[in-house]
Amino acid sequence: xxxxxxxxxxxxxxxxxxxxxxxxxxxxxxxxxxxxxxxxxxxxxxxxxxxxxxxxxxxxxxxxxxxxxxxxxxxxxxxxxxxxxxxxxxxxxxxxxxxxxxxxxxxxxxxxxxxxxxxxxxxxxxxxxxxxxxxxxxxxxxxxxxxxxxxxxxxxxxxxxxxxxxxxxxxxxxxxxxxxxxxxxxxxxxxxxxxxxxxxxxxxxxxxxxxxxxxxxxxxxxxxxxxxxxxxxxxxxxxxxxxxxxxxxxxxxxxxxxxxxxxxxxxxxxxxxxxxxxxxxxxxxxxxxxxxxxxxxxxxxxxxxxxxxxxxxxxxxxx
Amino acid sequence: xxxxxxxxxxxxxxxxxxxxxxxxxxxxxxxxxxxxxxxxxxxxxxxxxxxxxxxxxxxxxxxxxxxxxxxxxxxxxxxxxxxxxxxxxxxxxxxxxxxxxxxxxxxxxxxxxxxxxxxxxxxxxxxxxxxxxxxxxxxxxxxxxxxxxxxxxxxxxxxxxxxxxxxxxxxxxxxxxxxxxxxxxxxxxxxxxxxxxxxxxxxxxxxxxxxxxxxxxxxxxxxxxxxxxxxxxxxxxxxxxxxxxxxxxxxxxxxxxxxxxxxxxxxxxxxxxxxxxxxxxxxxxxxxxxxxxxxxxxxxxxxxxxxxxxxxxxxxxxxxxxxxxxxxxxxxxxxxxxxxxxxxxxxxxxxxxxxxxxxxxxxxxxxxxxxxxxxxxxxxxxxxxxxxxx
Numbered sequence: 001x002x003x004x005x006x007x008x009x010x011x012x013x014x015x016x017x018x019x020x021x022x023x024x025x026x027x028x029x030x031x032x033x034x035x036x037x038x039x040x041x042x043x044x045x046x047x048x049x050x051x052x053x054x055x056x057x058x059x060x061x062x063x064x065x066x067x068x069x070x071x072x073x074x075x076x077x078x079x080x081x082x083x084x085x086x087x088x089x090x091x092x093x094x095x096x097x098x099x100x101x102x103x104x105x106x107x108x109x110x111x112x113x114x115x116x117x118x119x120x121x122x123x124x125x126x127x128x129x130x131x132x133x134x135x136x137x138x139x140x141x142x143x144x145x146x147x148x149x150x151x152x153x154x155x156x157x158x159x160x161x162x163x164x165x166x167x168x169x170x171x172x173x174x175x176x177x178x179x180x181x182x183x184x185x186x187x188x189x190x191x192x193x194x195x196x197x198x199x200x201x202x203x204x205x206x207x208x209x210x211x212x213x214x215x216x217x218x219x220x221x222x223x224x225x226x227x228x229x230x231x232x233x234x235x236x237x238x239x240x241x242x243x244x245x246x247x248x249x250x251x252x253x254x255x256x257x258x259x260x261x262x263x264x265x266x267x268x269x270x271x272x273x274x275x276x277x278x279x280x281x282x283x284x285x286x287x288x289x290x291x292x293x294x295x296x297x298x299x300x301x302x303x304x305x306x307x308x309x310x311x312x313x314x315x316x317x318x319x
Numbered sequence: 320x321x322x323x324x325x326x327x328x329x330x331x332x333x334x335x336x337x338x339x340x341x342x343x344x345x346x347x348x349x350x351x352x353x354x355x356x357x358x359x360x361x362x363x364x365x366x367x368x369x370x371x372x373x374x375x376x377x378x379x380x381x382x383x384x385x386x387x388x389x390x391x392x393x394x395x396x397x398x399x400x401x402x403x404x405x406x407x408x409x410x411x412x413x414x415x416x417x418x419x420x421x422x423x424x425x426x427x428x429x430x431x432x433x434x435x436x437x438x439x440x441x442x443x444x445x446x447x448x449x450x451x452x453x454x455x456x457x458x459x460x461x462x463x464x465x466x467x468x469x470x471x472x473x474x475x476x477x478x479x480x481x482x483x484x485x486x487x488x489x490x491x492x493x494x495x496x497x498x499x500x501x502x503x504x505x506x507x508x509x510x511x512x513x514x515x516x517x518x519x520x521x522x523x524x525x526x527x528x529x530x531x532x533x534x535x536x537x538x539x540x541x542x543x544x545x546x547x548x549x550x551x552x553x554x555x556x557x558x559x560x561x562x563x564x565x566x567x568x569x570x571x572x573x574x575x576x577x578x579x580x581x582x583x584x585x586x587x588x589x590x591x592x593x594x595x596x597x598x599x600x601x602x603x604x605x606x607x608x609x610x611x612x613x614x615x616x617x618x619x620x621x622x623x624x625x626x627x628x629x630x631x632x633x634x635x636x637x638x639x640x641x642x643x644x645x646x647x648x649x650x651x652x653x654x655x656x657x658x659x660x661x662x663x664x665x666x667x668x669x670x671x672x673x674x675x676x677x678x679x680x681x682x683x684x685x686x687x688x689x690x691x692x693x694x695x696x697x698x699x700x701x702x703x704x705x706x707x708x709x
Contacts, residue, residue, distance in 0.1 A: 019550045141688035143639055145646045146680030149666055261554060262643055276555055280562045288559055296550040
């Protein structure tokens with residue numbers, strides 16, 4: 001166990017090192033320079049550009065820039081090129097905004113997809129199963145931004161749910177329950193949208209896992225000895241079907257950053273995805289690289305956690 | 320008829336069912352035909368394919384039949400099926416069908432013509448991107464699965480590093496130093512090839528032995544590369560690269576292809592690891608067949624089923640990714656229509672002209688859905704576990 005943790009830790013550090021090199025190279029070797037973002041701006045005189053490139057070490061060779069960048073990152077001194085604020089502080093603020101969206105979306109996904117998947121596995125090939133299957137294909141295939149606009153039209157005209165930003169503008173010093181409800185209303189649409197794709201994929205996965213377990217011999221034995229169907233489904237089958245999903249707790253970690261770019265920019269939600277999008281538009285390399293690095297760390301941490309969980313949950317696995 | 324003869328015919332009848340009655344294709348179509356959704360998906364896919372190809376011919380050229388970029392400022396935001404106002408239009412501005420099948424957008428351009436033009440973009444993005452990713456995936460997965468146990472020696476790694484840095488330096492205009500590096504590599508390759516025949520008799524000098532130490536196995540190397548690629552958040556990476564590179568449809572295809580080959584690599588490697596141990600591969604090796612012929616002629620047809628399924632679903636997700644990028648304003652430069660940027664322009668008029676949002680949105684939905692249904696149907700048919708049940 002300890003040797004497994006140590007080995008995978010070293011392996012992950014090496015992977016992270018290469019990820020940092022590759023992302024740095026992708027950004028810096030691509031054609032175009034940050035100084036070309038706004039060439040018509042009269043403040044961008046050649047002297048200014050030179051001063052900036054000296055300030056941000058852009059005139060040094062690439063490997064020196066690389067060392068400078070990651071030195072700054074680990075000492076927490078990285079500053080955005082756009083507004084000279086600390087990148088880590090910016091990311092942390094935006095992360096706190098994205099977090100409720102992510103938590104609510106994940107809760108919706110996990111609470112809805114399990115009942116749907118289990119039910120369609122139990123009533124296999126029935127009307128319910130077919131409808132659920134078709135609906136989940138529909139949800140996988142619908143472009144998120146189109147679905148967002150359909151929902152906006154429907155919800156705004158019928159229920160007057162707010163769709164822009166995190167809170168009503170100028171809400172200021174309203175009472176606490178009022179602010180809370182306001183927040184929840186604003187969160188409703190983006191989190192539901194973030195959850196739709198997840199529900200579709202996860203419920204299909206739950207269904208196939210359940211089907212696989214239900215086809216096994218011990219389920220037939222349990223049925224044959226006359227146990228009530230509820231006990232067979234929920235006690236014998238479900239417990240074993242749940243095994244792979246324990247590991248998925250680790251794999252949802254990277255979802256904190258990726259995949260929310262479009263939804264956050266439609267709903268003007270000041271979260272991580274939107275910050276990354278704005279950074280890309282402004283060629284704010286430190287922000288882009290830091291977001292990339294943080295998400296790589298999250299992916300690696302997620303796989304590590306899921307490996308550990310599998311080790312704990314499934315006694316058959318000995319690494 | 321004597322007794323003896325009947326027993327013989329009876330025996331014959333007992334053995335007859337053992338030979339396959341149907342060919343593999345017939346069985347495939349039989350199973351596939353039972354899945355109505357998959358058939359629907361295939362039909363829509365064929366229809367979409369035809370539309371995209373005819374659309375390419377109808378909307379391109381100097382005098383296209385449907386002109387997607389013809390601006391009619393008098394005819395802004397006309398709803399679908401509306402007749403053009405013939406008094407205001409020049410004779411060559413009148414739409415070909417004499418009415419606007421899908422309405423017009425905020426510049427009075429015919430949405431039907433733009434949708435036709437966009438179909439070709441979606442089709443090529445889907446197929447080229449997935450083609451690239453499948454090629455890389457099969458190549459990497461095949462090598463990792465088949466040659467996985469071979470070890471790379473330190474001199475190979477150094478050579479690759481030198482080659483890459485030499486090419487990089489030439490690209491970065493440090494031509495003299497880069498060319499020197501490349502020449503060095505070339506010299507080493509020539510030297511290695513020349514000494515390879517002799518080295519069996521004569522041991523290499525001791526300082527050279529250091530370069531022949533086994534460094535890392537091929538399998539480990541490729542799987543670590545896959546791990547590294549999986550660390551990048553894919554949509555964010557695509558967005559970054561597309562935003563940095565000059566806007567062009569080919570960049571999008573290449574970038575989507577280069578960031579989505581990891582799944583295929585894993586499938587192919589897993590299949591190859593199990594196929595490699597089987598008897599027909601041992602037989603092929605015993606016959607002295609070359610490695611690449613074994614890989615592509617003997618093993619690949621057995622490993623191709625999961626690749627086909629993931630490619631079909633990959634096309635769907637590539638179309639979605641392209642639409643998302645166009646929606647955010649990246650990728651195909653503006654005068655050229657794609658479904659994503661029709662929708663992205665249309666969202667500003669969502670209450671006045673809902674067809675500008677709904678027509679491209681529903682079209683993308685239907686096409687992506689058809690690919691997903693077809694892919695899932697394919698998965699069911701190609702899955703041998705399910706085949707036994709039928």
